[in-house]
Amino acid sequence: MDQTSTLEKVLRRVAISLVILFFMFPIFWIVLMSFQTNETILRVPPSIVFEPTLSNYVALITGRLETQAGTLEVNFMSNLWNSLFLSAGSVAVGLILGIPAAYAFGRIKFRGSEDIAFTLLSFRFAPPLLVLLPLTIYFQKIGLADTYFGLIWVYQLIVLPLILWIVRGYFEDIPADIEYAYRIAGHSWFSTFRKVALPLAMPGIAAAGLLAFIFAWNNFIFALVLASADKQPVTVGALAFVTASGIQYGQVAAGIVLSILPTLALALYAQRYLVEGLSLGAVKG
Amino acid sequence: MSIQLSDVRKSFTNDLVLDGVSLDIPTGETLVLFGPSGAGKTVLLRLIAGVIDPDGGRIIVNGADMEGVVPEDRGIGMAFQNFALFPHMDAHANIASPLTARRETRSGIKARVKEVATLLKIDHVLAHRPMELSNGQKQRTALGRALAAEPSILLLDDPLRNVDAKLRFEMRLELPRLLKEQNATVIFVTQDYKEAMALGDRIAVMGDSGIVQIGTPEEIYLRPSSTRIARLFGDPTINLLDVVPEIGAHGPIIQLSGREIAISGSYAGAVGQACSLGIRPEAIHFVEPGAPGAFPVEIEAETPLNEKTVTLAATRNNREILVSRPSGAPGPDRGSAHVAFDMGNALLFDLATGARMIGTDAPANEMSK
């Protein structure tokens, strides 16, 4: 690779620059928009020179949107809160349910374990509406419609397979002898699980938890179908916000920035595990 | 604590590993399980430890049936071939793990760990994690963990396998004393026959999904029940010569290098059958041409080893035999020579099945290494 020609080097640089431009520009532009007033946004031609303002963020955080027509109440912050609550709740429930199951599938290997594990995995790939549409009708009947509980339950559809399959791989990678040794030393299976298996699988659990959080946060369709305005997370809320605030583009941009910021931050933090998580444990990064 | 196994069977998805193994190990004995890899030695240990369950048969420890008894209740100490140390705990916590399970006092645990570690000469690395330990230190930590709670049953799964030659040699000398001090019933798995002979009160040779012979090291060495076992013990390996016993003037004889050599009268039944004569290299001696039983050979090569010299010699009809003598003992190193077999230590095996022929007198001589 050292004897590459200058031309190739130049071409490579140009290609990488184009790639960075394509993938980074939208984020860059939306961030810029979020610091602008409608006035500067609507300039023709567009320019990156403007006087930055925090008014969009202030409006979102205080929940009062100043428009020509008057003051508009927005509950965008409650959308953010809903996202946080739903994602964190789903991950917590997913970990509580998923870790013991992952241990059972990965370590103990019992009759039918592979079949069950694959059934769970196939949920990950089924069209979500297939389950969601009948569920709306059921949820109406049993009073789970538009409740956090119902939503967190349905979120398990994406959270649980992810946690199950990533954590299972980590449990499988612990040599059985290590657990045997702890058992033989006189500890019950539960204390072996707690003191040996859990600590050794902790990196996987953390990775699965972070990824599950990101996926839950980014989910759109579940809440769109099952949640009304006061339970909506940001993904659905932002869409409604666009129609509600109409032409307040700066605030829409600020809303988007606030909504994607947490997942981007988490992703940067967890990037070491992303490859593994995204491929459900098939590819190690 | 005694251990009894009766008709223990275990298979893994169509692979029969143990087909009806029965064993009786009295309290305080050190039994060596010896055999090639895949013979089921480790599986047998795991069955006794209770981490896997047998498909059938009974495992009885000190009179109590172990069926349904979980590993943590069996009061067993075990050391693993790959050490199986807890990577997230330091050596101290590793060794202490059997003690914490018993809810002993903190100071009691500390004292006991210190004691074991001092005995094993690893008291200076107790604060280290397994990752920071040398292989030898890991092995000693694993051993310490097995010994810490003074278990009455100690299962040692080839604990010297993954340490270097020097350490293995040291431990082979050190272990018997250590084990005797424990006063425990020990099952020791190994693939090294010298280790087996040095450590075992008895040796159980495993193969073909079960135990093929069990006995004291002397018995196994001097009276192996088949050519296969005979070949597993001894270095250089036993000489096996195809012979057909005949009727001689004073009893059964065999033809070797054009000479008739008398064999024990109890082998009369083998006359006319295709046999394998097994004779260990150290039971062949260089002698003067006229000595009783002497026959001529051509020396082909000589290899001096540490404590012995091994000579490769060919008989008249070009059968190669190995002769071993203690280093320093005089012997020819080239040309023609005469050797004689110590027939008291010769064995006859059925050539077809490899089984030792019954009717042999007990070999008279002391075992020689």
Place this chain on the structure above:
Amino acid sequence: MSDAVVPAKRKGFRISPGALPYVLSLPALLVCIGILVPFFTAVAYSLQRYRLSQPWARRWNWGENYWNFLSDNSFWNTLQVSLTYAILTVGLELVLGLCIALLLQKRTRFNNFVSIMLLMPLMTAPALASLMWKLMTNPGFGILSYFASLIGLEDFRWASDPSTAMLTVVLVDMWVYTPFIMILLLAGLRSLPKQPFEAAALDGVPRLFVFWRITLPMLTPYLLTATLFRAIESVQQFDIIYAMTQGGPGDKLTVFQVEAYLNFFQSTNVGRSAALLMILWVITYVLSMIFIKQWLKLRERQRGEA
């Protein structure tokens, strides 16, 4: 020997070892059964004439919903749009992702930094990504509309124009998901053994030949995994399209899930909606079975190397 513990069965409640795995996985299974029930309900709906607006007329009509699809132009449109979308996105993302992975193959600080940066679109919620692009393609102030006008495309209307709507959503999909393929292939490329490449370099084998004959075949398992994974998700894409155009303009972008959603909530035709989803389910099921096999192979391989 100190106080020898006589082995004895402990008293009190214990889970028998045989039942343990079932006990451990039971909670997760119960939650999933809650998901299986609606699945079977959906199967039943697909075999019924069922409109939310006419609950009294609900009855079994067995295969009629499916049978009607044969002569239903809008169904064929849905199928065509879904497949076009899936093939376009997966194909383009595969090529682009592979190119980027090759560009970033060398483990330098800069390359690692770029590959981490490229994860940002992937971590953006697809629905929000659509909104971002919507803002950028706004005919009034959208920066992309402005760029289009700069290169002579006056009044380029992106997603609101039937002829460019598909292009727009495919672009958003590429923006979000190309990094997914890139990151998988990059991991694959970096895990390939070095010797064949060193040997080829020593022998002066042309680089293009090396790529076709060594790199690509060795990368195949990763390519297959990434392709199948994306195909399964892409054929059921909802978020990007719904957030961008809600299936419009007209029926230009009514992919399966969007069409089913509209059928359910707008025309309240539950039967047809469920039947559409069943057909989508069959497609994804077949794909996911192939995927799981491929995925297992890859996983096995990775574990073998570890």
